[in-house]
């Protein structure tokens with residue numbers, strides 16, 4: 473949005489005494505106050521307000537489902553268009569990140585060492601908060617670059633990568649050390665981190681194991697998993713006809729990316745009716761505008777070299793309204809495709825927990841924690857998708873803010889003050 477429109481829209485804000493927009497935001501973004509400061513020519517103060525509340529403000533305004541959150545709650549939206557909060561936040565936060573100068577604390581004055589595993593939204597949030605509080609932070613990242621899904625999942629046309637680079641530079645400038653290409657649990661272990669003096673370890677490792685369909689043909693050469701494709705679409709040759717199995721946000725990202733990489737026909741296949749399209753309406757509309765077709769009530773039963781064998785779906789609804797699909801025998805037909813991408817959700821990888829004692833995981837593979845993000849092993853905390861399952865950036869920020877406080881309290885009481893009354897009694 474051009475800055476003129478930002479100003480016009482900022483002037484539409486009613487400055488509600490009890491701002492519903494903030495109530496509708498998982499991190500209660502103080503957008504009303506930021507807008508007021510903006511219109512008073514205090515954009516730097518506005519940016520600081522947003523950044524201090526949410527260091528990933530500039531990411532969130534690009535990728536949050538605002539229609540259900542801030543903008544969905546704006547009173548102006550009751551009779552017309554809500555204030556375009558995302559555009560205003562983007563304008564302010566982009567400005568602020570340009571001028572943001574973290575206070576680098578000299579190494580000799582830093583507090584205890586804290587290890588952060590994973591540099592996605594959860595790890596970044598913890599790193600920003602705890603580095604500002606004077607902790608000596610090291611981030612371990614399995615990939616060669618930081619950002620997690622923000623860099624290796626969400627496409628560039630929705631979230632420009634320079635934002636992740638700028639956030640990374642801000643962390644480095646504040647003294648945070650980053651070890652890329654370092655998968656904890658593969659080469660280094662959690663025990664070695666504690667051995668080397670880290671007082672607390674935070675796991676923000678996300679969900680990177682694609683869920684399988686478990687059908688014949690899934691291992692063929694023209695079949696790929698969505699999160700692996702989105703990691704680096706340039707290295708794939710999908711041909712011109714692509715079938716995508718699944719109809720969530722990730723499927724829409726795949727469709728739109730595939731068009732930008734030369735695919736001519738992209739079909740999104742959903743095994744349920746419209747209710748099975750879990751993507752945001754806006755993402756669905758963009759995918760359609762790009763040219764994607766949607767095929768409903770079709771269940772993939774096999775993948776062949778020629779395409780996908782689809783059967784009509786029989787849909788069952790349980791007492792909670794939860795729908796499942798079964799293929800109807802005898803209705804199978806071939807849907808021709810050059811490539812197939814499977815986008816039916818992700819679960820966590822177990823590389824850390826399988827190499828470490830004492831961290832309980834649930835049946836789903838997600839890490840069990842208490843309300844403070846404490847795992848069943850003393851000194852080890854977790855949040856983000858590895859705890860909640862696939863969610864959103866802002867949800868990862870929200871929980872991680874709470875967990876950062878809990879880490880601070882733990883390290884201060886247990887290690888800096890030697891408080892024996894602090895008990896780690898997480899049953900999870």
Ligand SMILES: Cc1cc2nc3c(=O)[nH]c(=O)nc-3n(C[C@H](O)[C@H](O)[C@H](O)COP(=O)(O)OP(=O)(O)OC[C@H]3O[C@@H](n4cnc5c(N)ncnc54)[C@H](O)[C@@H]3O)c2cc1C
Pocket residue numbers: 535536537589590591592593594595612613614615618619620621622625626654655656657658676677678679699702721722725823824855856857858862863864865866868
């Ligand atoms: C394609 C896609 C599109 C999405 N679009 C949106 C959107 O538009 N809006 C939105 O709000 N949310 C979106 N999400 C969801 C959102 O990105 C996630 O909820 C969020 O990134 C979770 O943050 P996280 O920090 O928990 O995990 P991640 O972002 O997954 O980051 C985890 C990091 O940990 C690293 N790691 C894992 N294991 C190890 C290890 N053993 N050692 C070292 N490093 C490790 C990983 O490499 C990764 O960098 C999307 C997700 C996907 C997959």
